[in-house]
Amino acid sequence: MAYTDDWENLMNGVFGAGGRPRFGGTAQPESKTLKAKAPAVPDLNAALLENQKQLDALLKKQNAQLKTQDTAVQSALEDSRQMLRDMEADGLLAKGTADVTAEHLGSFEGLAVEVKKTVLGQDAFVDSVVRAMRRPFVLGTERPAARNVILICGGAGTGRHFALEETARIMAARGLLQSDKTAVVDLALYPNSGAEKLFLQDLYAALHAPGEIVIFEHYESCHAAFLKTLADLAVKGSAPLSSRYLVNKEGILVDAGTALAPGAVSSITPCGKYLIFFSRKGRDALADKFGAPFVAAVGDVCETSAFAREDLAALAAQQLNALAQKVSARLGLTLSAGADVRDYVAAQCSKEKGAAGLAECCDKMFRALSEYCLQTDAKLTGTVTLTAKPEGVWFSLNDQPEQELSALLPAEYTGAVDEIRAELNGLVGLGAVKEYVFGLADNLQVQQRRAAAGFKTASLSMHMIFTGNPGTGKTTIARLVAKYLKAIGALKGGQLVEVTRADLVGRYTGHTAPLTNSVIESALGGVLFIDEAYSLYRGEQDSFGLEAIDTLVKGMEDHRDELVVVLAGYTREMEVFLTANSGLASRFPNKIEFPDYTADELLDITNVLAKGKGYRLAEGCTFPLLGYYKRRQALDSRTAGNGRLARNTLEKAIFHQSRRLVAEPAAELDLILPSDLEFEE
Known part of the structure; x- marks a missing residue:
């Protein structure tokens, strides 16, 4: 049987099989003999109109079927894309997979x-x-x-x-x-x-x-x-x-x-x-x-290459666009910023941070705006307009008076520079040491000015060697140096990690390097203070000690901008120690000698310590204390203890004063008399 579609049936209905017109809706067989009476004139227009209606109905039906099929296909495609997007969100597919065109696959x-x-x-x-x-x-x-x-x-x-x-x-x-x-x-x-x-x-x-x-x-x-x-x-x-x-x-x-x-x-x-x-x-x-x-x-x-000025402007615009989207999504505000803000953000690119400085700048802006929104429980709406000024970025919400954006951020802990300087100045003696420490801040300030002016900056090695007898203030100064370097911005953390040989040298093969590296990691951002550093080197046969020194030198090189190492010890022993590694001496250009305290300085230290504990020395204590300190320092300052001598002497006096006050209830509770002093000759 031959295939005949709806279209062919419709055409046959109009013209008849074989293409001949059909009238009256019924086929008439041909007659070889003409009838005497002529048939009525057929209504051709009516027949064509009827068949046109049937054709229109069929076309509408086919269009509806095609539309339904197209809708189903589009729905299936959208479902497939949504499934791909869900898989992207879950990390099962790379971001953008759903949007890849067929020709790019x-x-x-x-x-x-x-x-x-x-x-x-x-x-x-x-x-x-x-x-x-x-x-x-x-x-x-x-x-x-x-x-x-x-x-x-x-x-x-x-x-x-x-x-x-x-x-x-x-x-x-x-x-x-x-x-x-x-x-x-x-x-x-x-x-x-x-x-x-x-x-x-x-x-x-x-x-x-x-x-x-x-x-x-x-x-x-x-x-x-x-x-x-x-x-x-x-x-x-x-x-x-x-x-x-x-x-x-x-x-x-x-x-x-x-x-x-x-x-x-x-x-x-x-x-x-x-x-x-x-x-x-x-x-x-x-x-x-x-x-x-x-x-x-x-x-x-x-x-990679250094960013051109126009590239930084484009990167800044990209960061600001991302900031605007974040502000809209999180804070419900519209962000407006002009070319001045874009250029300010672009200027945050530095040799140390590169373009990461731009992202850091925009992140600070967002945190500042977040702090502004947190100051009220009311929902804020409207437009935040940013303006760049020499002192920083300012903002205004809905044309209100401008405010400095950075002022909204919580004050960053810097270690209170003035307080630390006052504490350093309050230490007895150590004039040369204080001068060196304060000079670090001067150098850092100059380098920051050079960087701001577009000049190259010189990195200053801040690793130090403190030499001197016990009790001369080496550990105290190291602690204050750590806080001071944090305060002036030279270090990020400002912590002091104090260690000795036992903290660096392992007990078996393969243990020393990981141990030393873990100590270095804990001190990053601060100061690593190694007391009696000369004990790390006990001769060429001390393989564990040499391994600790080698690891330390390598760690200093790898983290030169994140770590300050201070070695402390006796002067002669430290000179021998510096020969243990060929690169050791060159990495410690700053050698600071802590002199022994004089008798007058030890007396001052005793008075300072007493005041800190809530006591005061009677005037009659001055002469015997000076004589005692002169004799002990002259006899052997290396073993006398220096500052520790003053502390030990005061603690004994406080002990004897307590026993005296039991017998003399009416005596002053904070006064130390000459009779309370005890001297070890």
Whole structure:
């Protein structure tokens, strides 16, 4: 049976089968004999009108069916996109996956342009990153070899990490990567051979983690043997293990010892991942640490450049737009800011912070506006207008009088500079020491002025060596130095961590370096004070002590802007100690000698201590105390105790005064008499 659709049936109804017109709705057979009487004239218009109505009804029916199908398709597509968005929100897919067009799936076309929409001012760098990520797709690689080995370098705050994150996100959204997740290995955690097991465990975990990118940070601080392992991964595609290892149920690489066990891991491979090294230094520094074969295996070197003025303006505008959205969403206010505010934010870019200074500035603005909203429980609405002035950013809500934005923030603790200076000045003696400490603030102020004027700044080493006999005020000054450096902005934390050899030197092989590093970590942002530092070095056979010194020197280099180390000890012993490491003496340019106190200074110290405890010395105490202090200091100031001598003498006097007051109830409670004094000759 032949197929006949509705359209054909309709046409046959109008014209008849074969294309002949049909009248009256019923087909009439042809007659060879004409009838005598002619038939009535057919109503052709009525027939055509009737069939037109049928045609219109059929077309409407078909259109309705198509519309229903299109609506269903669109609904299904929207449901699919919503499911993708939900998976994005849950972290199962890279952000932007739902918005990728069909022609961009599995393609690098236009990828760099898309990255540049969010990564501003680094066009050439973005191109190089995208090219580096595309290289294995063009050249081809086979697992388990690394897809590509990449060095990403440049100054702080120039967008190195953000550019890679955005590139990985868009690649994952386009299906070029299975995931945009990255594994990060901080190589500064493995500064010596004692960290071998930890290094191998972390490296194995990173190479087997979700995602296809492994990032290595701070290779400059890593032990040379571990860099050799990474070089083998890049050059040979495999790194042998020096002992037997197994992978436990949790997927952790563990040392199997000497036991023969099935499934032992004898080598580590890159697992077909991108190996990406971050640094502020370029290819030459990489060669110094890894060697020429490794550098030859590096497929791409991607380096950021300094931001141009117009780039910073664009970045500032981007940050202000994000701030406006945040203010609208969180505070319910509309933010208005002009070119003056944009330029103010752009000026917050510095050598130390880079473009991160812009984000920090906008974050402070948001916190200040939040504080303003918290001052009232009423819901605020309207427009917040920002204005930049030489002293900072001001704001006005709904054309009300302007207020300084930073004044709304809680006052940051600085350590009360004036109070600390007064406390330093209140110390007896130590004139040369005070002059040096106060000079640190002068230098910092000048460097800040140079930076503001666009000049280069000179970094001043603040590591110090305090030499002198016990009781000359070394620990007291170290504590005040920590507080003072915090107060003037040279340090962030201002804490004093006081340690001795026992806190730095381990009890067994491999224990010293981690112990010393943990102490260094606890002191970051403050001052590490090592009393009797000369005890760290007990000769060339003291391997544990030498390891502590080497670790300390390396930590000082790695954290030169975050840590001040003060070594204290006897003068002669400290001179010998400085020979224990070739780089030790050069890292302590500030050597401060604490002289022994004179008898007059010890008397002043005794009076200060007594006043602090709520006592006072009778005038008759002056002469015997001066004579006693002169005799003790002349006999042996090294063992006399200096300030401790004054404290011990006062404490004995207070004890004897207490016994006297029991027998003399009417005597003054705060007065110490000559009879209360006891001298050890």
